[in-house]
Structure formats: structure tokens, C-alpha cells
Amino acid sequence: MATGMASARAAAVLARAGFHRFATYRQATLAGAFTNTVFGFVRCYVLLSLADAGGRVAGYDRAQLATFVFVGQGMIAVVNFWGPADLAERVRTGDVVADLLRPLDLMVNHLATDVGRAGFALLTRFVVPVLAGLLAFDFYLPAHPATYALFAVSLLLAVLVCSVCRYIVNLAAFWLLDIRGVRQLWVVASGGGSGLSFPLPLLPDWLVTGLWLCTPFPALMQAPLDVLVERGGTGHAVLLVAGQLAWLAVVVALARLVQRRALRRLVIQGG
Amino acid sequence: MADEPGSTAGAYRRLVAAQVRSQTQYRTSFVMDLFGSTVLTLLDVVSVYVLFSVNGSLGGFGGREVLLMVGIASCAFPLADLAVGNVEQLPSYVRSGRFDAVLVRPLSSLGQLLAMDFAPRRIGRAVQGLVIYGIALAAAPVGWSAGTALLAVLAPLAGAVFFGSLFVATASVAFWWIESGELAAAFTYGGKEFTSYPATVFGGFFRRLFAYGLGFAFVAYLPALALLGRQDPLGVPGWLHWCSPIVALIAAGLAALFWRTGVRHYRSTGS
Numbered sequence: 001m002a003t004g005m006a007s008a009r010a011a012a013v014l015a016r017a018g019f020h021r022f023a024t025y026r027q028a029t030l031a032g033a034f035t036n037t038v039f040g041f042v043r044c045y046v047l048l049s050l051a052d053a054g055g056r057v058a059g060y061d062r063a064q065l066a067t068f069v070f071v072g073q074g075m076i077a078v079v080n081f082w083g084p085a086d087l088a089e090r091v092r093t094g095d096v097v098a099d100l101l102r103p104l105d106l107m108v109n110h111l112a113t114d115v116g117r118a119g120f121a122l123l124t125r126f127v128v129p130v131l132a133g134l135l136a137f138d139f140y141l142p143a144h145p146a147t148y149a150l151f152a153v154s155l156l157l158a159v160l161v162c163s164v165c166r167y168i169v170n171l172a173a174f175w176l177l178d179i180r181g182v183r184q185l186w187v188v189a190s191g192g193g194s195g196l197s198f199p200l201p202l203l204p205d206w207l208v209t210g211l212w213l214c215t216p217f218p219a220l221m222q223a224p225l226d227v228l229v230e231r232g233g234t235g236h237a238v239l240l241v242a243g244q245l246a247w248l249a250v251v252v253a254l255a256r257l258v259q260r261r262a263l264r265r266l267v268i269q270g271g
Numbered sequence: 272m273a274d275e276p277g278s279t280a281g282a283y284r285r286l287v288a289a290q291v292r293s294q295t296q297y298r299t300s301f302v303m304d305l306f307g308s309t310v311l312t313l314l315d316v317v318s319v320y321v322l323f324s325v326n327g328s329l330g331g332f333g334g335r336e337v338l339l340m341v342g343i344a345s346c347a348f349p350l351a352d353l354a355v356g357n358v359e360q361l362p363s364y365v366r367s368g369r370f371d372a373v374l375v376r377p378l379s380s381l382g383q384l385l386a387m388d389f390a391p392r393r394i395g396r397a398v399q400g401l402v403i404y405g406i407a408l409a410a411a412p413v414g415w416s417a418g419t420a421l422l423a424v425l426a427p428l429a430g431a432v433f434f435g436s437l438f439v440a441t442a443s444v445a446f447w448w449i450e451s452g453e454l455a456a457a458f459t460y461g462g463k464e465f466t467s468y469p470a471t472v473f474g475g476f477f478r479r480l481f482a483y484g485l486g487f488a489f490v491a492y493l494p495a496l497a498l499l500g501r502q503d504p505l506g507v508p509g510w511l512h513w514c515s516p517i518v519a520l521i522a523a524g525l526a527a528l529f530w531r532t533g534v535r536h537y538r539s540t541g542s
Contacts, residue, residue: 028452035457041477042464049472050325057325181303188310197318202325 010104011112018116029120032077033128040073040129044137047199058201063140064229068199070133072225077125078118078155079162079220081190085183088173100263107167107255114163122155140229147230150237154224157244161219164251165190171255174262193217195225216247282378286386294391301392309395312345316403319467330471335411336499337469342400342407343491344466347430349396355435357388359455362445368540380534381439400427414500422513426494429519430466433490436519436526437462443526446533458485466490471504486522489515 022029047065050057057065076082087110090096099106133139142148165186172182191197194217200208212218223244227237295301319341323329329337361384364370373380404427413419441455448454462485465473470482470492482488488507496503497512 025450025452027448027450031450031452031454031457035453035461038457038461039464042461042468042473045473045477046322046329046468048474049330050322052326176297176300178297178300181300181305181307184304184307184311188307188314192314192317197314198321202321 007104007108011108014104014109014112015116015119018113019120020116021113022117022120029124030128033125036073036076036125036129037070037132040070040133041136043073044069044133048137058199059231060199060201060229061140063138064231065199066133066137067140067229068225070129070137070139071228072196072221073129073133074126075155075158075221075224076196077121079158080114080118080121080166081162081194081196081220082187083114083163083166085170085173085179087167087170088179091170091173092177096266100266107164107259110167110170111160111163114166115159118159118163142228142230144230144234146234147227147237150234150241151224151228154227154237154241154244157241157248158220158224161216161244161248161251162190164248164255165216165220168251168255168258171258171262174265189215190217190220194220195222196220199225212243216251219244219247279378283382283386286383287389290387290389291391304392305395308392309399312349312396312399315464315467316341316345330469331504332469332471335407336495336501338403338407339411339413339498340469340491340495341467342404343426343430343494344463346397346400346404346427347466347490348434348463349393349400350427350431351434351438353390353393353397354431355385355438356393357390358384358438358442360384360388361442362449362451365445365537366449366540370537371539374534374537381530411499413498418513419498419500422494422497425516426491426498429494429516430490432519433486433515433522434459434462436522440522440526440529443529443533446536462487462490466492486518489518 044066047057047069048062051062051065055062060068087096090099096106099109102109142151169179169182169186172179176182193200193211193215200211200218200222203211223240226232227240230237319329319337323334323337327334332340358381361370364373364384370380373383376383408423413423437459438455441451441458444451444454462481465481465487470478470488473482482492493503493507493512494515497509502509503512
């Protein structure tokens with residue numbers, strides 16, 4: 001029990017350190033937020049041009065689309081699809097041994113730092129595109145107060161699922177040393193399957209169902225955004241969040257398994 | 272002649288060859304990287320297709336016409352990315368002071384940067400872009416004549432020069448503003464996203480700025496109109512549809528000027 005408390009405290013300190021570490025890159029943060037905003041404009045105009053006479057696309061009205069696009073652009077840095085391969089680099093150089101000697105689990109270490117980073121991104125990279133979208137387009141603001149709370153939970157789950165997924169991608173370095181290729185595949189799959197490239201309901205139904213049931217990708221972006229624009233009501237939103245929780249459990253279990261295998265390889269290489 | 276020591280071409284050839292050798296060392300990773308970056312372009316094309324399939328048109332243009340614009344864009348951008356995309360590394364050279372070493376060698380500073388970070392995996396994307404463009408040219412109702420044939424060849428090249436100029440110009444910002452980070456991506460990758468769609472999709476101030484102010488309409492949209500023999504619904508006069516090579520040359524001139532000014536402005540890290 002005492003070690004559990006100590007781990008929790010260490011994780012909290014790491015999260016704060018993660019926040020501060022990224023808070024030092026203020027100008028780069030601004031530049032990134034600007035880029036997200038530009039992409040927001042491009043994507044938003046493209047989607048709006050598809051609206052039929054009733055102003056709807058795949059079940060979203062115009063305001064919902066604008067919210068979907070700009071909040072989605074704000075979420076990119078929070079969820080951090082394209083996070084750096086820090087851990088893989090430490091595996092390649094062997095520095096990871098120092099991480100493993102610490103009394104804190106490698107994954108908890110990674111997750112805590114990443115949550116701190118996400119907190120800073122939420123205050124900066126998230127706010128700029130969302131404000132720009134609010135000013136330039138008719139924006140959908142959730143009617144139900146509970147939606148805001150559900151969105152917050154859903155966003156946190158998206159951050160965690162993505163962080164664990166990227167952790168697994170990084171662990172590939174134990175086998176490959178150079179993980180650029182794996183990362184590239186991750187970028188493609190997570191971009192196309194999460195709703196980042198386009199809202200998933202634009203795809204054929206069988207494919208959408210397959211993505212929701214068989215991959216964690218919709219949990220990274222489509223789920224929080226559908227919660228926010230209140231697609232399908234509160235009951236549906238709760239279902240989406242439950243689905244994210246289930247995926248978090250799956251990817252954590254997978255990460256533990258891969259980590260165990262990976263560390264066994266480390267012993268072989270170090271011998 | 273080719274391997275004569277001291278010849279400029281020989282020096283560049285050796286720099287590029289060294290890069291190709293080093294990057295193909297981790298063979299599995301290289302193959303996955305090549306595959307991944309190819310799939311990434313495919314994802315862009317799939318995205319346009321998914322959006323197009325909603326109504327069977329985009330911004331008032333049919334499938335074969337949109338495919339022609341996508342074709343030119345997906346040829347131009349990867350060519351530019353292959354040739355000069357690695358100038359994105361400039362901020363790290365400036366930050367670390369390694370640019371000093373570049374300046375003292377008897378080769379052009381830009382040429383060295385491009386050769387030293389040459390990324391052969393990007394060839395996959397360029398080849399794929401060419402295939403898409405070939406299909407688009409065969410499928411689209413192009414009014415073939417000597418003029419359109421020449422434009423069909425020049426348009427992707429002019430687009431590549433245009434994007435290349437953007438890569439260089441936006442990277443040069445790092446001479447003044449080291450933490451410019453992703454700012455360049457707003458114009459390079461953001462511009463690529465913009466050029467894959469007919470300009471009619473966009474609206475308001477944003478369209479005027481990106482299409483004409485920054486000149487992105489000249490990459491794919493206007494040449495495609497010229498090839499198709501169509502009027503511009505937005506009212507750009509017909510003769511301007513043919514002017515993308517001139518616009519590309521102007522862009523290249525401006526980028527060169529910007530780069531030179533930046534290099535003169537460069538101050539080392541001072542430590």
C-alpha cells in the first residue's frame with residue numbers, strides 16, 4: 001500500500017515535470033497552434049462544401065462540422081498522435097537501463113510525463129484553433145451541461161489510450177532499434193482510423209463498425225468529438241466513453257505483455 | 272570525371288550516396304518506412320475520395336476533374352519533398368551551431384543541407400504521385416494539343432518548384448526565429464492539403480489569401496482548368512491558368528532571396 005502511495009506521488013511529480021518541460025517551448029507551441037488553425041480552415045471549408053440542401057453531412061449539421069474540425073485540430077497536440085520517439089531513442093542508445101533501475105515502472109513513467117504534457121497542450125494548443133473556429137464559423141456549443149463533463153472524461157481517456165499505444169510503438173525499438181517505419185504505419189492507421197483525416201461516418205457502415213469494434217483508433221478522436229457535438233444523445237455518449245475505457249484496458253494489457261517480452265530481450269542484448 | 276576528387280558534383284554524389292547507405296542499414300525499418308510513407312500519400316488520396324463520394328462532386332467539379340487536381344498536387348509535393356524537404360532540419364542546425372560547419376565548407380550551404388539529409392524513402396511517394404497523375408491524365412477529358420501536352424508536363428514540375436520554394440522560404444524563418452517549429456508545416460503541408468481540392472471549395476478571406484495571395488491556386492487548380500479547357504467559376508481570366516511556371520519561378524526567386532538574407536543574418540550559438 002505504501003509503495004502504491006509513493007508511486008502515485010512520483011507519478012504526480014512526473015506529470016508536473018512533463019507540464020513544465022513542454023511549457024518552456026512557448027514559441028514552438030504558438031507555431032504549432034497556428035498550423036493546426038490553418039488545417040482547421042482547410043478541412044472545415046472542404047467538409048462544409050459537402051453539405052446537402054438541408055445543410056447536413058453524414059448526420060452532422062454545419063455547426064457540428066465546424067466544432068468537429070476545429071476541436072479535432074485542437075486535440076491533435078493534446079492526444080499527441082505524432083509524439084516524439086524519445087523512449088525508442090533511449091532503447092537504441094541503451095539509456096533505458098537507467099530508467100529501468102528506477103523504482104517506478106517504465107510505463108507509469110511514460111504515462112505520467114505524457115499526461116503532464118497533455119495538460120500544457122490543453123491550455124495552449126487546444127485553445128487557439130478552437131477560438132479561431134469560434135470566431136470564423138458557426139460553432140456548435142453543447143446544449144447539455146453533462147456533455148462538457150463527459151467530454152472532459154472522454155478526452156482524458158483519449159490521451160491515455162493514445163499514450164499507451166505510442167508506448168507500444170516505442171517498445172518496438174527493442175526488436176528493430178530504428179522504429180521510423182513502425183511509427184509511419186502508426187501515423188497512417190491512427191490518422192485514417194480515428195476521425196482525424198475525416199469524420200468516420202463518411203465511410204461505409206461496415207467499415208465504421210469494424211473500426212469501432214476491432215481497433216482503438218476511434219477512441220483517440222472520433223469518440224470525444226461525437227460526445228462533444230452530442231451525436232446520438234447522452235446515452236450514446238456514455239456508451240462511447242465506456243468503449244474508450246474498454247480499449248484502455250485492452251491496450252494496457254497488451255503494453256504489459258509487450259513490455260515483459262521486450263525486457264527479456266534487453267537481458268539477452270546486455271549479456 | 273564523376274569521381275574526380277574535388278569536383279563539386281562528385282562531392283554531392285558522395286554525400287547523397289553516404290546518406291542512402293546509412294539509411295538503408297536497418298533494412299526492415301527502411302522497407303516499413305518506404306511502405307509507410309507510400310501509404311501516407313495513399314491516405315491523402317483516399318481522404319479526398321471519401322469526401323468526394325459523399326455527393327459525387329467537390330466544389331462543382333466531377334470525379335475525373337478532381338482526380339486531375341489531386342494528381343498534379345500528389346506529384347508536385349512529393350517531388351519537392353524528395354528534393355528539398357529535408358531543409359526542415361535547418362532549425363536543428365541553427366540551434367546547435369552545426370550550421371557553422373556547413374558555412375566553412377566550399378559548397379553551397381543549401382546544397383549541403385539537402386545532400387546531407389537526403390531521404391531516399393521519399394522516392395516511394397514521388398513514384399506513387401506519378402502513377403496517380405498518369406491515371407488522372409488518362410481518365411480526365413483533357414483537350415489534347417501541343418499547348419496542353421506541354422502544360423501537362425510542366426504543371427507538376429512547376430508545382431514542385433513552388434512547393435520547394437515554400438520549403439526553403441519557411442525553413443529560412445529559423446535564421447531569425449529558431450523555435451518556429453511547425454510554422455513551416457502550415458504552409459508546406461497545409462498548402463498541399465489546400466491544393467488537392469478545387470479552390471471553389473473554400474470561401475471568404477481564407478480562399479483569397481491561400482489561392483491568390485500565396486499562390487496555391489497556381490499549383491493544381493488553375494493548370495487543371497487549362498488542361499480541361501474549363502472556365503474558372505471564380506472568374507480568374509483564362510490566360511492566367513497557364514501561368515503556373517512563371518509563378519513558380521517568381522516563388523523560387525523570392526525563396527532564394529529569403530535564404531541568402533537569412534544566411535547573412537545567421538549568428539552562431541556563441542558558445
